[in-house]
Amino acid sequence: MPSLDLTGKVALVTGSGRGLGLAYAQALAAAGASVVVNDLDEAVAEAAVKAIREAGGTAVAEVAAVGTTEAAERLVGRAVSEFGRLDVLVTNAGVLRDKVLWKMSDEDFDTVIGVHLRGTFTCARAAAVRMREQGEGGSLILVGSPAGQRGNFGQTNYAAAKAGIAAMARTWSMELGRANITVNAIVPVAATAMTETIPAFAPYVEALRGGEPLPEFLRKGEGFGTAEDCAALVPFLASEAARDVTGQCIGVGGDRLTLWSHPQEVSVAYADGGWSPQTIAASWHTSVGAAPQTVGIPAPKIPSSQEA
Numbered sequence: 001m002p003s004l005d006l007t008g009k010v011a012l013v014t015g016s017g018r019g020l021g022l023a024y025a026q027a028l029a030a031a032g033a034s035v036v037v038n039d040l041d042e043a044v045a046e047a048a049v050k051a052i053r054e055a056g057g058t059a060v061a062e063v064a065a066v067g068t069t070e071a072a073e074r075l076v077g078r079a080v081s082e083f084g085r086l087d088v089l090v091t092n093a094g095v096l097r098d099k100v101l102w103k104m105s106d107e108d109f110d111t112v113i114g115v116h117l118r119g120t121f122t123c124a125r126a127a128a129v130r131m132r133e134q135g136e137g138g139s140l141i142l143v144g145s146p147a148g149q150r151g152n153f154g155q156t157n158y159a160a161a162k163a164g165i166a167a168m169a170r171t172w173s174m175e176l177g178r179a180n181i182t183v184n185a186i187v188p189v190a191a192t193a194m195t196e197t198i199p200a201f202a203p204y205v206e207a208l209r210g211g212e213p214l215p216e217f218l219r220k221g222e223g224f225g226t227a228e229d230c231a232a233l234v235p236f237l238a239s240e241a242a243r244d245v246t247g248q249c250i251g252v253g254g255d256r257l258t259l260w261s262h263p264q265e266v267s268v269a270y271a272d273g274g275w276s277p278q279t280i281a282a283s284w285h286t287s288v289g290a291a292p293q294t295v296g297i298p299a300p301k302i303p304s305s306q307e308a
Contacts, residue, residue, distance in 0.1 A: 015093030029057030137180030173247030189253030225254030
């Protein structure tokens with residue numbers, strides 16, 4: 001098996017002071033990589049660095065608000081100035097401003113798009129420039145979401161950004177392939193501050209915080225677990241074992257590892273000479289519209305034995 005050892009590699013993880021980002025940074029450090037931890041809160045970032053160092057890893061903190069070109073170049077520059085290179089980028093930084101369409105403000109939309117979508121773009125561009133200059137390949141690991149794959153009520157901004165991130169992973173995998181830079185999007189599902197706001201998950205997240213394990217129907221059936229459950233995918237994608245894995249959207253959570261399909265045509269119909277509104281209406285329900293696609297993230301299927 002190709003090596004999973006990341007000794008000598010340097011990784012930058014945005015939004016890695018806590019939660020999933022911290023789990024990714026810790027997993028990379030445990031695999032041998034030197035890590036640049038990024039967070040908006042200096043105390044949180046330094047605490048993450050301390051935890052990594054106490055576990056035997058190597059890390060430094062860089063405080064920056066992801067989104068601008070200046071922030072991206074400063075983060076990549078810190079990796080290079082501190083460790084001499086950059087091999088892995090994980091674009092985890094994010095915010096939420098959830099509201100239904102008619103209540104969402106320009107600021108709500110722009111803030112989420114700026115951090116998630118523009119932040120991923122600017123950081124990936126800066127990292128790609130550096131990796132291409134080094135000439136030794138690298139790994140861009142973009143963080144997506146089920147919301148970006150299926151949509152989610154009240155998350156116009158977030159779902160749009162995450163869908164865009166999946167599209168960027170596919171596009172960049174083609175553009176950067178000749179430079180031996182792999183690009184993948186991961187789709188994590190874990191007990192975090194974000195998922196705690198989902199009523200069906202809330203009691204289980206609270207129980208987990210109290211030391212109780214998550215039930216099997218969640219870990220397997222829903223692919224819902226801890227941040228640490230999701231973290232193993234990151235050092236794998238950063239390693240030589242995944243040199244042939246690129247352009248993919250990979251789900252992880254609980255006991256599940258999944259591969260998301262790319263959007264594709266699922267049904268087709270033809271009309272000699274082309275279509276008119278009348279012929280579309282006449283054939284819709286018996287041709288391409290006979291089995292419409294579902295939308296939204298399915299609600300967890302809670303066994304009756306687990307219900308209160």
